Amino acid sequence: MEDDKQNFGILLHDVARMMRVGYDRRMKPLGLTRSQWWVLNRLYFLEGTRQSELASELDIEKATLGRLLDRLESKGWVVRKPDPTDRRAKRVYLTDKVEPTMRIMRQRATETNTEALASLTSSEQKQMIKMLLRIRGDLADLYSPGGSSAND
Structure with missing residues (x-):
């Protein structure tokens, strides 16, 4: 029987879970839930993406993402704009207001990664x-x- 401590899938899952715990601890003082910081992080790299594509990228339901974006929009951190090529679709953008928070998020993410890779x-x-x-x-x-x- 294979030792679960040596199983690639289990090990990868455990490392990812521990990384998320580290991120959560660092993001909590910013008033961000895991779901919120994950959406903001993906938008940092995929800004202007369609809302449906973002839901797929995050592996969450469109309705779930819609509620998350509603909360982030109410904080003034994201804005949804009509897609010029498909009037049914919305594209999602970060606002200037979230820039200070994003800087702190990126710094704290770097700290978490540095700790994880220190050895x-x-x-x-x-x-x-x-x-x-x-x-x-x-x-x-x-x-x-x-x-x-x-x-x-």
């Missing part, structure tokens, strides 16, 4: 990132619509 050399960190990117790419190819395992 690895720079070379080991680069190698790990390279391997994880390869695995993510392989899995995206396998499980994306039309991928070789999409119909399994």
Whole structure:
């Protein structure tokens, strides 16, 4: 029987969970829930994306994202604008008002990542990132619509 401490999936899940706990602790003083900081983080990299695409990226239901965006919009941190190419769709943007919070979020995320990787050399960190990117790419190819395992 395989030792669960050596199982790749379990280990990856545990590391991700511990990272989320670290982020949660650092984001709580900013008044952000995990869901809110995750939406803001994804928008930082995907600003102007369609609301439906953002829901897919976050792996949450469209209605759930809609409620999260309502809360972030009420704080003045995001704005939804009509998509010029599809009047049914909305695109989501960060506002200038959230910029100070985003700076702090990015700093605290960097601190969390630095702590998590502290025991690895720079070379080991680069190698790990390279391997994880390869695995993510392989899995995206396998499980994306039309991928070789999409119909399994």
